């Protein structure tokens with residue numbers, strides 16, 4: 001197996017297949033071929049292939065620095081790849097970025113928001129930017145703020161939001177135009193358990209109604225329970241991809257992840273840290 005050919009793939013040949021052409025009803029919401037990015041001498045993403053089926057709730061896991069954010073940034077048109085192609089519902093992301101972005105809602109990692117706006121203004125701005133009419137935007141903003149438990153802070157400046165509140169208002173901004181594909185980088189980071197459960201409900205409803213979610217997370221248990229597909233990425237390569245059952249093979253995702261990725265360090269070197 002080469003580093004860019006995942007194991008546990010239902011159909012290995014699919015990864016060798018050419019990128020589906022625009023408009024082809026290929027059943028893939030997101031098709032990535034040979035995607036690569038280096039920063040100087042550092043290869044962040046090493047020519048990966050990934051097929052994300054329509055209607056799936058897809059988890060992307062990997063150790064720190066594995067290339068998850070770089071992959072998602074390239075897949076969503078935020079970062080130009082060195083090479084490779086990405087199609088969203090058949091639309092070439094880098095060939096037709098505006099058309100592709102209309103189909104996507106994106107929650108980037110370390111998102112920089114217009115934080116001198118209130119939460120309500122920020123989500124409203126996101127809706128208007130998408131060309132939606134004011135009445136629809138106002139109704140959806142109210143729905144989203146309520147669903148994400150932010151209605152009481154609608155008038156607070158985003159700069160004064162906590163980390164979890166900021167994550168939630170960014171999520172609301174990603175959802176406002178009802179995209180067909182949601183790409184969420186660490187959506188649950190800093191989010192309290194009740195809000196996380198509410199977000200999960202929203203995402204499951206969204207998938208049930210025909211949407212598709214790709215989510216990166218370090219919380220294996222959450223990914224195993226929430227997602228139906230998963231890809232394990234390390235050092236810019238896909239180590240395994242497929243349904244959660246296929247990838248886990250009867251083990252927990254955490255055990256499978258550690259077995260695939262390795263890297264467990266013994267703490268014996270830190271003798272100076274011992275207090276007795």
Ligand SMILES: Nc1ncnc2c1ncn2[C@@H]1O[C@H](COP(=O)(O)OP(=O)(O)OP(=O)(O)O)[C@@H](O)[C@H]1O
Nearest residue numbers: 039042043044062063064065066067068069070071
């Ligand atoms: N703008 C950049 N300039 C230089 N190196 C970068 C840049 N962005 C990412 N990298 C490097 O590329 C590699 C992959 O980073 P990336 O952020 O994609 O990993 P990740 O899997 O999202 O990590 P984490 O789980 O820690 O968020 C890392 O070695 C990182 O240092």
